[in-house]
Amino acid sequence: MIEFSKVNKFYGDFHVLKDINLTINKGEVVVVIGPSGSGKSTLLRCINRLETISDGGLTVNGVSVGDKKTNINTLRRNIGMVFQHFHLYPHKTVLQNITLAPMKVLGQSQKEAEETARHYLDKVGILEKAGSYPSQLSGGQQQRVAIARGLAMKPEVMLFDEPTSALDPEMIGEVLDVMKALAREGMTMVVVTHEMGFAREVADRIVFMDEGRVLEEAVPADFYENPREERARLFLSRILNH
Amino acid sequence: MDFSVLTNNMDAFLEGFKTTIIASLIALVCSFILGTLIAVMRIAPLKALNWIGTVYVEFIRNIPVLVIVFFTYLAFTFSGMTAGTIGLTVYTASFIAEAIRAGIMSVPKGQMEAARSSGLSYGQAMRFVILPQAIKIVIPPLGNQFINLVKNSSLLGIVAGGDLMYQGDLVNAKTFAYVDTYVFVALFYLVLTIPLSFGVGYLEKRLARSN
Ligand SMILES: Nc1ncnc2c1ncn2[C@@H]1O[C@H](COP(=O)(O)OP(=O)(O)OP(=O)(O)O)[C@@H](O)[C@H]1O
Numbered sequence: 001m002i003e004f005s006k007v008n009k010f011y012g013d014f015h016v017l018k019d020i021n022l023t024i025n026k027g028e029v030v031v032v033i034g035p036s037g038s039g040k041s042t043l044l045r046c047i048n049r050l051e052t053i054s055d056g057g058l059t060v061n062g063v064s065v066g067d068k069k070t071n072i073n074t075l076r077r078n079i080g081m082v083f084q085h086f087h088l089y090p091h092k093t094v095l096q097n098i099t100l101a102p103m104k105v106l107g108q109s110q111k112e113a114e115e116t117a118r119h120y121l122d123k124v125g126i127l128e129k130a131g132s133y134p135s136q137l138s139g140g141q142q143q144r145v146a147i148a149r150g151l152a153m154k155p156e157v158m159l160f161d162e163p164t165s166a167l168d169p170e171m172i173g174e175v176l177d178v179m180k181a182l183a184r185e186g187m188t189m190v191v192v193t194h195e196m197g198f199a200r201e202v203a204d205r206i207v208f209m210d211e212g213r214v215l216e217e218a219v220p221a222d223f224y225e226n227p228r229e230e231r232a233r234l235f236l237s238r239i240l241n242h
Numbered sequence: 243m244d245f246s247v248l249t250n251n252m253d254a255f256l257e258g259f260k261t262t263i264i265a266s267l268i269a270l271v272c273s274f275i276l277g278t279l280i281a282v283m284r285i286a287p288l289k290a291l292n293w294i295g296t297v298y299v300e301f302i303r304n305i306p307v308l309v310i311v312f313f314t315y316l317a318f319t320f321s322g323m324t325a326g327t328i329g330l331t332v333y334t335a336s337f338i339a340e341a342i343r344a345g346i347m348s349v350p351k352g353q354m355e356a357a358r359s360s361g362l363s364y365g366q367a368m369r370f371v372i373l374p375q376a377i378k379i380v381i382p383p384l385g386n387q388f389i390n391l392v393k394n395s396s397l398l399g400i401v402a403g404g405d406l407m408y409q410g411d412l413v414n415a416k417t418f419a420y421v422d423t424y425v426f427v428a429l430f431y432l433v434l435t436i437p438l439s440f441g442v443g444y445l446e447k448r449l450a451r452s453n
């Protein structure tokens with residue numbers, strides 16, 4: 001459902017993504033890992049065109065992301081995104097954060113949107129915070145609201161960019177649990193994360209990136225126990241030994 | 243202090259006061275609309291618009307308001323009041339645009355990204371996510387611009403705009419009581435600017451608390 005073919009991206013002279021070929025199928029959970037600056041966020045952000053690709057082809061559900069004729073807002077309805085720093089709207093309550101896009105983009109009534117919002121808040125385990133403002137929530141709670149906000153659009157894919165790396169350690173578990181449940185329900189997910197437990201438990205595939213290239217793709221067990229690439233081995237030893 | 247200067251010429255003062263209020267109000271509304279448009283032009287994801295916005299701001303902001311008012315008065319055949327109000331609007335809009343732009347820029351980039359990635363259009367994201375946050379930051383400088391606007395409206399007097407300043411000059415010509423007249427003129431301006439100033443301070447406090 002997401003297909004990169006020979007995708008390149010430059011920031012000025014800087015070559016961030018190099019000849020990326022990658023296919024993500026419906027229902028798959030793909031975890032992207034790699035050293036800082038290797039282009040993981042850029043790869044993810046190209047999928048919903050927060051960044052534009054310089055050349056190559058990128059399609060989501062057969063629709064070309066870069067094509068001028070593609071209505072980007074329509075495409076984005078189907079792609080939820082969760083950020084490292086949540087980016088909840090601070091001037092809106094939790095409920096309003098979640099209902100905004102369903103009301104304005106999908107044209108749902110307030111009642112309908114609120115029902116959906118409550119459903120997903122319940123699912124991520126913080127229904128009681130519906131009336132709170134983001135600043136009144138812990139980091140873990142905020143990230144769970146951000147996930148509910150993404151889900152309320154009923155997207156076909158969810159993108160996660162290091163969803164737990166801004167969290168205090170004791171809150172990482174609650175967010176990962178929500179993501180695991182989502183994975184088990186069959187959501188298509190592309191997740192940039194170094195959480196090995198999560199990857200081993202629910203990922204179908206690990207994509208290892210280094211200096212703008214996809215160096216290795218493997219199932220988690222193989223990847224973590226026996227990475228083919230020297231770079232991957234080096235990287236794993238570094239994240240495991242700190 | 244000779245209060246007869248005030249009481250004998252009350253009609254003139256009130257007439258000027260009224261004109262100052264009307265000119266300020268019109269210029270306030272128009273410069274707010276124009277300023278917002280220019281601010282959005284300066285940050286919209288479209289180079290041509292950015293350019294127009296930047297040229298406007300840099301050009302207008304760096305010309306004395308007096309020159310702008312004279313220009314509108316002499317270049318077109320407007321009345322003093324119309325020319326003065328237009329000149330004030332054009333001038334104040336450049337400052338308002340900068341204040342609004344600064345407010346918008348102070349909203350973290352992630353807010354726009356979150357809004358756009360949920361499928362909202364640029365306009366919707368601005369309206370529902372960015373501007374409501376920017377307005378809190380923009381209100382204090384905006385209030386100061388409005389106070390400056392009221393004070394700058396005294397330039398209408400120079401192009402026979404019929405405002406407080408102009409009426410004051412007429413009273414001077416009749417009574418020769420220059421000092422008294424200007425004291426009364428100043429008091430009339432204070433009647434407008436002091437409540438404005440308090441209003442801005444009050445809003446500022448309320449917004450600070452709502453965070
Ligand atoms: N807007 C930009 N302009 C120029 N260079 C950029 C821009 N955004 C990212 N880069 C550069 O592109 C490279 C890849 O960035 P990216 O954020 O995709 O890396 P990452 O793998 O997500 O890293 P991290 O683990 O630190 O988040 C980095 O070297 C970064 O400095």
Ligand SMILES: [Mg+2]
Pocket residue numbers: 040041042161162
């Ligand atoms: Mg990143």
